[in-house]
Amino acid sequence: MARGRENALRRVRGIRLVAGALALGLGLAGLAACGSDEAPAGGGDGKLKIGLAYDVGGRGDQSFNDSAARGLDKAKAETGIETRELEASPGETDSAKEDRLRQLADGGFNPIIAIGYAYATPIGKVAKDHPNVKFAIIDDYSPGTDDGPNIANLTFAEHEGSFLVGVAAALKSKTNKVGYVGGVNTPLLQKFEVGYAAGVKAAKPTATVEVKYLTQPPDMTGFNDPAKGETAATGQLDAGADVIYAAAGGSGSGAFKSIKSKGKLGIGVDSDQYNVPELADVKDVIMTSMVKKVDLAVYDFITSVKAGKPISGNKVYDLKSGGIEYATSGGKVDDIKAQLEEYKQKIISGTVQVPSKK
Amino acid sequence: MAGYLTYLKRRFSWHTLRRVGLALAAPVSALVFAAIVSVIILSVTGHSPADAAQQMADSLERPRTFANSLNNATTYYLSAVAVAIGFKMRLFNIGVDGQYRIAAMLSAALAGAAFMENLPSFLRVAMTIIVAMLVGAVWAGIAGILKVTRGVSEVISTIMLNAVATAVVAFLLNPSRLAVPIGGSNNIGTPPITEGGRVSGIPYPGSTSTVFGLSILAVAVGVGYWYLLSRTRFGFDLKATGLSESAAVASGVNVKKMVVASMVLSGAVAGLVGVPQLLGSSHTYALDFPAGLGFTGIAIALLGRNHPVGMAIAAILWGVLDQTSNSLDITGVPKEIVVIMQGVIVLSVVIAYELVRRYRLRLEQRDVGAALGTTKTPAPAEVTT
Known part of the structure; x- marks a missing residue:
């Protein structure tokens, strides 16, 4: 005392x-009875110290952030690296994000990976002040982050993958009507929607797409509210849709629950959701997933830094590079795989141009 | 000299001390209680409370964290004043959140509009501020008018207006309406406000972060709030209506007019909440514009007891707690402890105020009893507030 x-x-x-x-x-x-003055950032033995700043939700969101965490875990398992993972608070300001990145940089973490477009402005500022630290941002290549030599912009062609699952949905639909449940109505999710709708139309020009977003920004609960997902999916099924693409993060589980109760089909997002343990009881309705390999991007980046050749500038993960793909686990799309592969090749070769904006 | 001393003695008598002591007792005991709860939670979850405290203290020494805390405090304070104006009238403006978001969005669209480019800087900033206040006032005014004409509880209507504001903002934040797409980004926002429309920050020594220039606006609003309440007829009517509506009516106050006026005023201040962030840091209203500040304002108004200085202290405390949470996170202490601490503070401060109020009442009654030459203490009066 x-x-x-x-x-x-x-x-x-x-x-x-x-x-x-x-x-x-x-x-x-x-x-402070027994204050132990532990240094906040140890190390110094040449080990890679990686700082990872998540978006709201962090590790355990069963979606985007979790995917990044998998990439980090994979890198960690292979090589002895030290990691520190921080998480954003809902509704925080840019300055809080900037402070988070600066604390990581000041703590000697290098490289530093930021998950999500919300880190765009902060990372631009912090990277300028720390020219020797390598940064990566997922999902952003905007002015301010696109000019730093020490920033890697890891972006994804989600519309391409969504196109393919749209083709699958149209081919599997008997009612000629398919559904799209988006988590939050943001440009990113609209990219999924546009690609999906294009895929549906390409495979079956007469088919229609029901579109529903769970929430409007800044209400981001649409990514994490299974009850909302269930209600939206039920509405679309009642309206006659028989295949639903649930691009809604954690809310997807609710949508799949509803789909299962009606004996219809669902499409997962971000991970191969057929194999996600939390979704084990609804996995039999998940016919495919639009896989966005954030884990691959994170892993690639860490490996590149380790090898001394850090990625910088925009690296696009698309069908061609394997950063985006459709899942085949469960075998429900085996019968249409030939058609899907054909479209995939057409997109890769450029014969089919998938729109990414409304 | 001797006379002056006697005067001073009389002036700062035991009663004055007691008054100050009682006023501070509630917030201080709430803070102590919250600290104890945090210590227990940290200990139970296997973290050292001492380390956590050390981390928070250390991070405050960093100029950046302190400057950011002041910036947070600025927006929190504005939000708290907006809430407090309603509280003084016994109106619960839960809609500060929606009011400031829609106000920030529309004023951002105006400030970033192309035709503003050639106007003098002062005019641009003034127009942005005025539009933000107007939008906030109109949005809150809807709830006020609904209350006086249709008897709709402002709690319900403002909560619903929050949801409506979210929908309206989402509708307008579209490239075919008020927003512009940001190339290569998944964000979307109003056109960026160019240099002349911004308010530059006040440099803070030792940090690249600056203190919002418009923190002065928050100070001005605080002074204005104090002046309004304690020096104007309107402020007197406002407080009187809040304390006893029937008494206010009897003394000639038009309560309906007061309800609308105080909602509009509350909304106007709410409209300002997002402006320092908008003109000082974000320069655009995009998807990542801070949300939820209206609810923080309620907590701060409660903690600061609607008092202009009390709320300022509470706002700074809140800002500091928020900003130090990153340092906790980096040392492995779950930063949610900050949210727990804030929650406990709000809950315990409400209880503490009530306990202190009852205690004061009993003291006063004893004083009256002593003055009247009887030691009999009447039972505490029915709680009226």
């Missing part, structure tokens, strides 16, 4: 007074 107070007193000076007083006021420093 006394030692703790002594420690606390030693710190009090200038602005430290404010800090110390606050800590004391909070009654925490007073309880």
